[in-house]
Amino acid sequence: MAYIRKRNRRIFLIFLLPAILVLFLTTIYPMIYAGYLSFRSYDLAKLFVPRVFVGWANYREILSSSEFLHSLVVTFKLMAMTLSVQLVLGVGIALLVVQKLPGMPLARTLLMIPMMISPVIVGLVWLFLYFPELGYLNYFLSLAGIDAIPWISSTNWALWAIAIADIWQWTPFVMMGTAAALQSLSPEPYEAAMIDGNSRWDVFTRVTLPQLKPVLVSLMFLRAIDAFKIYDIIFVLTKGGPGDSTEVLSMFIYRQSFTFWRMGVGAAASFVSLVIIVVLITLFFKSLNRDQTA
Amino acid sequence: MSAITLHNVVKKYGAVQVVHGVDLDIAEGEFVVLLGPSGCGKTTTLRMVAGLEDVSGGTLSIGGQVVNDVAPKDRGVAMVFQNYALYPHMSVRQNMEFALRPMKLGKAEMDRRIAQTAGILGLDALLERRPAQLSGGQRQRVAMGRAMVRTPKVFLFDEPLSNLDAKLRTQVRWEIGKLHQRLGTTVLYVTHDQVEAMTLADKIVIMRDGHVEQVGTPEEVYAAPKSTFVATFIGSPSMNMIETRATGGRLVADGLSIPVPTRFGDRVKDGQEVTLGIRPIEIQRVAENAPGAMAARVEVTEYLGNEALLDLRVGSHDLMAEVPADQRAAPGETVHVRLNETALHLFDTRSGRSLAQ
Numbered sequence: 001m002a003y004i005r006k007r008n009r010r011i012f013l014i015f016l017l018p019a020i021l022v023l024f025l026t027t028i029y030p031m032i033y034a035g036y037l038s039f040r041s042y043d044l045a046k047l048f049v050p051r052v053f054v055g056w057a058n059y060r061e062i063l064s065s066s067e068f069l070h071s072l073v074v075t076f077k078l079m080a081m082t083l084s085v086q087l088v089l090g091v092g093i094a095l096l097v098v099q100k101l102p103g104m105p106l107a108r109t110l111l112m113i114p115m116m117i118s119p120v121i122v123g124l125v126w127l128f129l130y131f132p133e134l135g136y137l138n139y140f141l142s143l144a145g146i147d148a149i150p151w152i153s154s155t156n157w158a159l160w161a162i163a164i165a166d167i168w169q170w171t172p173f174v175m176m177g178t179a180a181a182l183q184s185l186s187p188e189p190y191e192a193a194m195i196d197g198n199s200r201w202d203v204f205t206r207v208t209l210p211q212l213k214p215v216l217v218s219l220m221f222l223r224a225i226d227a228f229k230i231y232d233i234i235f236v237l238t239k240g241g242p243g244d245s246t247e248v249l250s251m252f253i254y255r256q257s258f259t260f261w262r263m264g265v266g267a268a269a270s271f272v273s274l275v276i277i278v279v280l281i282t283l284f285f286k287s288l289n290r291d292q293t294a
Numbered sequence: 295m296s297a298i299t300l301h302n303v304v305k306k307y308g309a310v311q312v313v314h315g316v317d318l319d320i321a322e323g324e325f326v327v328l329l330g331p332s333g334c335g336k337t338t339t340l341r342m343v344a345g346l347e348d349v350s351g352g353t354l355s356i357g358g359q360v361v362n363d364v365a366p367k368d369r370g371v372a373m374v375f376q377n378y379a380l381y382p383h384m385s386v387r388q389n390m391e392f393a394l395r396p397m398k399l400g401k402a403e404m405d406r407r408i409a410q411t412a413g414i415l416g417l418d419a420l421l422e423r424r425p426a427q428l429s430g431g432q433r434q435r436v437a438m439g440r441a442m443v444r445t446p447k448v449f450l451f452d453e454p455l456s457n458l459d460a461k462l463r464t465q466v467r468w469e470i471g472k473l474h475q476r477l478g479t480t481v482l483y484v485t486h487d488q489v490e491a492m493t494l495a496d497k498i499v500i501m502r503d504g505h506v507e508q509v510g511t512p513e514e515v516y517a518a519p520k521s522t523f524v525a526t527f528i529g530s531p532s533m534n535m536i537e538t539r540a541t542g543g544r545l546v547a548d549g550l551s552i553p554v555p556t557r558f559g560d561r562v563k564d565g566q567e568v569t570l571g572i573r574p575i576e577i578q579r580v581a582e583n584a585p586g587a588m589a590a591r592v593e594v595t596e597y598l599g600n601e602a603l604l605d606l607r608v609g610s611h612d613l614m615a616e617v618p619a620d621q622r623a624a625p626g627e628t629v630h631v632r633l634n635e636t637a638l639h640l641f642d643t644r645s646g647r648s649l650a651q
Contacts, residue, residue, distance in 0.1 A: 188379030191346050196444065197367025197396035206392065210383045 031274075038268040044261035051264075058268035068269060070244060071252035074159065078248060079227040081163040082170070083220055089167070090174025091216070097175070098182045108179065115172045123236025126165040127152075130237070155245035158238050162246055165233050170226070174219050181215040182208070214288075221284035228277055249273050297322045297357060297448060297480040298343060304351035305338050305504075313338055314504040315352065320497075325474050325481045327491040329527075330501035337452055339501070340484045344373050344450050357447055367396065372441035373450040376457060378433045380425040386412075386436050387421040393440045407443045414473070415439050431462045438473070451483040455490060467493060488528050492516070500524050522646040525571050525639055531603060534577070534613045536570045537643055545570055545640075549609015550588060555635055561649045562640065568649070571639035574603065577615035579623075580632045587630040592623045606631065 038058055040051040062068040097108045114122065129137045130151035138148040151161040185208070193203045231250040234240065240247035240255065247255070253273065257266030298320040305313035313335040320326045328336035341347040342354060345366030353360050361369050372393075380389050390408045399407070412418045415435045425433055434454060441449060454470070455463045471494050474481055485491055491498050492512045500507040500515060500523075508520045519525035519533075526532045538545040538552075540562045545552045552570070554562045562568060580587045590606035590613065602622035606613045606629070615631060623629045640649040 186377065186379075188375045188377050189381050191344075192373065192375065192379040192440070193392070194346065195344055195366045195369075195371060195373050196393045196440075197365075198392065199396070202392075202395060207381055 034267040034270055037264055038271050040264050042263040042267075044257075044263055054264070058264045059272070062265060062269050062272065067244065067247075068252060068272075071247050071249045074244075074246065075228060075230075075248040078159060078163055078166075078230065078246075079224055081159070082166045082227055083223055085163070085167050086171045086174045086223060087216065087220060089171045090219070091178050091212070093171070093175045094178035094182055098179050108176075111175060112172050114169045115176075117169070119169065119232035120236055122165055122169050123233040126161070126168075126233070127237055130161055152238050153242060155242050158242060158246045162230075162234055162237055165237065166227070166230065169233075170223060174223065177215055177219045178212060181212050185211055217287050218284070221280060221287070225277055225280050225284075228273065228280065297324070298482065299355040300339070300343075300352065301355075302352035303339070303342065303349055303354055305335070305342060305347060306350040311350075312504050313342070316501075316504075316506055318499060318506065318509070320480060320482065323478045323480055325483065325494055325496045326499060327495035327497070328482065328484045328499050328501060329486070329488060329491040330507075331486055331527075333503075334501040335504040336484045336486075336499075336501045340450055340452055340482060343369075343448075343482060344371055345369055370447040371450055372444050372446035372448075373452065374434075374437045374441050374454045376453040378425070378437040378457075380433060380436055380440070382425050385422050385424055386417060386428075386439070389425075389436060390440050390443045394443055397444065407445075411439045411443045414442070414476070415469075429462075430458050431466055434458065434466055435469070438470070442473075442477070447480065449479055449481045449483075451481065453485055454483075455485070455487070463490075470494060488530065492528070498528075500527060518648070518650060519571075519639065520648045522569055522571065522641045525641070525648075529573055531574050531614050531616065533571045533573050533639070536572075536611050536613070538568050538570050540564055540566045540568050547609065547611065549611065552586070552633065552635075552638075554640075555638055558640055558649055561651075567643035569641040569643045569646075571641060572613075572633050573637060574614040574616040576634040576637035577606075577613060577617075577631050578634060579615075579617055579621050580630055582630045584630070584632060586632045586635070588632065590629055590631050592625050592627045592629060595622050595625055597622060604629075 037051070039053060039055060041054045041057075042051045043049065093111065097104050097111070117125075129135050132138065132148065132150060132153055135151070137151065141147070141149065149157060151157050189207060190203065193207060198207075229250060230248060231254070234246055234248060234251055235254075238246045240251040249269070250273070253266050253269045256262050256269060298318070300316050300318040302315045302317060303313060304311065304315055316335075316339055318326075328339060330336045338347060342349050343356070345361070345364065349362045354362055356369050356371070381392060384392060387408060390411065391404060394404050394407065408421070409418075412421055415438060417432075417435060417439055420428060420432060420436070425436065428436065434457075437454070451470070455466055458466060467490055470483075474494075483490075483494065495512055497509060498512055498515050499509050502523055508515055508524045510518075515524055515528050519528060522535060526535065536547055536550065538547040538550070540546075540554060542564065543554055545554055545562075545568055547570075582589075588608055590608045592604055593607055593612070594605040596603040596605075597619060600619055601616050602619045604615045604617060604623065606615055608631075613631075641647060642649055
């Protein structure tokens with residue numbers, strides 16, 4: 001028995017090894033290396049200058065830099081814009097598509113398409129729509145007699161332009177999760193409420209929503225973590241501009257690392273971003289546990 | 295005035311008809327049980343009364359008012375569901391409050407009703423718990439409580455005991471009976487369990503394939519079943535059925551010949567195929583030379599304490615007899631039995647209808 005168990009343990013390792021290897025090479029090693037870099041002065045332009053240990057200098061620099069703090073504010077602003085709209089729209093559409101009406105299964109499948117498109121392509125699609133003179137969006141607005149909107153060329157509109165593209169792509173995710181949760185609710189309490197005469201609004205706010213809450217909280221956390229990493233759409237649409245109006249944290253890191261070639265500062269900013277994401281994930285699991293024990 | 299009247303009520307799903315013209319009169323305060331095997335249309339009928347299913351044809355009245363097109367909430371009914379249908383995220387108190395909410399009663403009256411109901415059902419100590427923290431029996435009581443606080447004109451029960459274990463089922467069944475005696479509200483109750491029907495009902499409605507097979511008191515459906523279906527469905531163990539042919543005033547089958555009881559008069563025609571029904575308890579062990587004694591081989595014996603069930607082989611027929619435990623016999627033994635002539639049921643084999651008057 002003991003012999004077999006020992007042998008099995010070794011076999012486990014052999015089967016796990018390829019996955020561990022890939023994970024190590026693509027995730028763990030780069031992370032450790034980034035951690036190492038974040039304490040060094042490393043200029044890509046000066047490849048042959050030794051990478052001197054600078055202690056917390058990189059961290060001090062970014063945490064006191066107004067550009068970094070601005071990028072954090074933009075990130076959270078974008079998060080608030082996209083999450084709130086995605087939550088309302090996602091739940092609304094989910095309530096619609098779970099109805100037993102003709103065409104709803106097809107509608108549900110079609111609505112999922114944006115989610116399956118690569119974010120770079122989504123960015124390109126919206127670029128065509130937003131294009132100042134030739135864009136479809138302004139063309140349709142002009143048909144309705146509305147003046148052209150400088151979607152991606154105005155600091156007032158650019159963040160909304162990005163938010164709209166993100167909302168278009170990720171509302172289906174919220175819809176899908178909510179629809180699945182709605183369909184798992186047992187129908188009898190609804191029949192009881194129907195006989196007792198509870199209004200639709202009462203049933204939605206006091207029966208449906210409380211039961212959806214754990215799922216909605218999970219979906220929002222997942223979206224928040226994603227929103228923190230948003231990069232592709234912004235890179236294609238505005239590259240952080242105009243000015244720094246759409247420079248989110250990931251754009252800040254990119255600019256520091258690959259425009260200014262200051263790898264040490266970029267690595268330090270990445271680590272701050274990692275800490276924030278870890279906090280979000282921890283809160284997420286805490287809320288999951290709370291729902292399970294409640 | 296009757297509390298509920300169904301007149302020729304029909305339910306169709308597309309081209310499929312599942313309830314075929316049900317007629318039923320339920321008096322004020324009556325406890326009526328819809329009984330039948332699954333798929334007989336009993337739950338559909340109940341759901342039509344509740345308003346959860348549309349009535350495809352006929353008229354349905356509650357309290358003298360035709361309610362075919364009346365919304366469920368305006369019918370004055372409350373329903374207890376098989377799966378309890380409690381709101382899982384609400385406490386027992388909140389579950390009852392939510393049911394009362396549409397009545398706009400005011401806090402004091404609501405609290406009074408909940409306290410009163412909780413008192414009757416013994417839920418006082420459980421008011422702040424959630425359904426997940428309750429046992430099956432307690433959840434069922436909460437479901438009843440939620441129906442009761444609304445003081446409806448009619449209670450509808452949809453197989454309320456089928457999710458409970460056997461012991462709890464007996465207890466909650468007893469509680470429902472007691473509750474009805476106390477409240478005196480009209481009850482329409484659906485079950486497939488004949489014991490529930492027999493113990494609770496003032497009136498049993500036996501349904502089969504969307505038709506009403508027989509309506510009567512528990513005594514009537516037990517003592518005078520109108521068809522072979524009712525005869526075998528009611529009573530446990532179920533009635534023995536033997537197919538015979540009437541020949542010269544006797545009912546003849548393999549290994550068996552019994553004179554046609556005189557009370558059936560001339561309704562049994564010579565040559566007619568007749569199904570003879572006899573309840574197990576009406577088969578008695580007798581001495582070999584007793585009048586009407588038949589030889590039977592014991593196949594299986596089931597000892598139940600006070601009584602024993604004997605699986606008997608008479609000719610090519612299997613019969614179940616229920617005898618006092620001290621009269622049981624070992625498998626393989628040959629015993630002599632007699633069918634109690636006054637307890638014989640005769641049915642026309644073709645139609646399955648009773649030949650009694």
